[in-house]
Amino acid sequence: MKIFGIFLDREKNTENGLTIALPTPERVAVPLPKDGTAEVRAGQWVLTGSRLCGGSLPAHASVSGKVEEIKEFDTDDGSFTAVVIKADENQKDAAVRVPRADDRESFINAVRESGCPAAEKISAAADADMLIVNGVESEQYVTSENRCMLDDGKLITAGIALISRLMGIEKTVIAVASDCEEAIDAMEKTAADAPKCEVVKVRPDHPAGADMVLVNNVAGRPIKANETAAEKKVMILLPSEVAFIASYFETGMPFIKRRVTVDGDLVKTPCVVEAPIGTPLKDLFAFADGNLLPAEKLVIGGLMTGRCVTDPELPLGKCDSAALIFMKPLESGGKGSLKVVGGQTNCIRCGRCAKACPAGLMPMRIEKAVKKRKRTELRRLRPDLCIGCGSCTYVCPAKRELKDAVDKAKTILDRKGGDEE
């Protein structure tokens, strides 16, 4: 049985634009992984691509220049350390070593050394027999993967060949939303050259790009909400990750830049830019003629599953596909702005959230159980299976914050004790 989602008004303003390389920003703050400590000191000079720290997923300098400080960033979602580098005038690349990989182990280690987030997915799904290249961008505004499929077709071919040779992948499927015709054409060409590879068009709904939905609908392997794709022997990678792996094994340059969609109603020229990791968000908006003054909402990632931040100084992370900025909604609602659509009312039990939920949960019952702190009922309703797609809150006509309630239910279940009534 296929999992069907909901249709979003996707507003892909940047679909037809080209990827623009961002001019080297004045300074970048490369975020370090949680378990990594900086291997550089303040005042030291680094070259583009030189290693900044060790740990599970190393970070590399995305520009060459002088390390100004090792800074601690405090956000509402926790803090992280970042290495602030002031870029110099003549950007120089470090002498990088082209990696070699002959088997599974060395391949995983090489990808890990590159600092690409794909390493974790590959090592989790080390015994997979199927690779899904996830070219589905179901969320509003986000177009960076779409752009990657149009630009890097050759690299994706090479990447698929490399991964399937070294990881023992028997079949590769490139999943593309059926309304992205240009991307489908580009991927058809890619698939023709790659070994045992085909393009599958998927329904352009949300969350068609979620792991669970891809495994169920594209791989045709029935999956339960508490299982991971790796357990079903499916490896899911983004086109940009596949393309990066191919280029990494050609040039040896680690993961230091990524495509990011810059959009939102305050951005005059929405575009897809290729930016160094660690670029402050305000530089991205400045490049795209974004006006930060009347801004209220700053979102990193898609509008459905992304995260909201309150500081435009924060750096671009490795997995951040979009930076979106919105102003305070006007009563009338201009085009593209997030309009105010009536206030919150009581739940009218219309059942839209239950219909939209890809995991088959009942968000309105979870919300009620959270309000009454009924743990026994919550245990039955299984809020822990939520995949966080945000569909329930999106469709709710009573404007209730259902996803928040489900998240709260998860924390209530994590705590010990009986009913708190």
Next chain:
Amino acid sequence: MTDFRPEVAEFKKFSAPFEKEEQSTSKIMTHVVVGLLPSLLLSGIIFGGSALLLTGFCILTAIFWEWLSGMILKRPKSTDDLSAVVTGMVFAFMLPANFPFWKAAVGTFMAIVVFKQLFGGLGKNILNPAAASRLACWFIFRNSFIYPEPVVNSADVQSTGTLSLVSMADSYGDMFIGRVAGGLGEVSVLALLTGAFYLLAMRVISLYEPAAFLGTIFVFSYLTGQDGIYQILAGGTVLAAFFLGGDSVTTPITWKGKLAFGVLAGAITCVLRFYTHVPQAVLIAILVCDLLTPVIDRLTENKPRC
């Protein structure tokens, strides 16, 4: 008018998802009102201007009670969600055309205040306010429920002055168009189906409950040797199927629950009509099933994918 745009960015913390569908409770209620309009139009043609006046009066009093109870109970302003308009309209549709206005005002008072606001407001009421109030009115103002003969009628049909269900004298055609004695909006099945089709197309109501309800009545009647089509066309059955059964607040959430609700309500209607002399069989059936909705909901809950 110029927009007020602050000069300093004020970033606020929101939680995902950051955009919501342009659907809202008031929009859903507006759809329901539009779905009820064909019946209003036909009741105006059939029963004359008094029908329109009575409906308008019920809507206005319903909004007034909603506003007043909101003021007294210090609830956030709830007249904007238009649920009071729907309640007033559905309630009026179940009244005879010459129903006294003050009694109608009492009826809307019971619907809005007693059966809705005292339960906690929209979404928390257990019984459908219009149906519950209409049944209460039937018991309180028993002798006001005299159904006049419609202005337009086939000449050969005798005036009965009672519900067409009892008279058994109307042709299917008359009952379909609405040239029979009955409540304002109940009589014209054609208009009700037009409105219901609109609501189905707008995805406001689903077909599960009405289909199960009407199907059960037809099959039950057929099995017990009654005239199934007559039972469906008569006595506000279609209004109950689409507009009382389509009320999302008092009916189950899942499709399985909706089916169960429809079958149960249909069966109770038929049992009451065929084997007892209990009046208002449809209303009682719907209200009994409303009471059972929490149980049905619990039994037909979606199973998580695990």
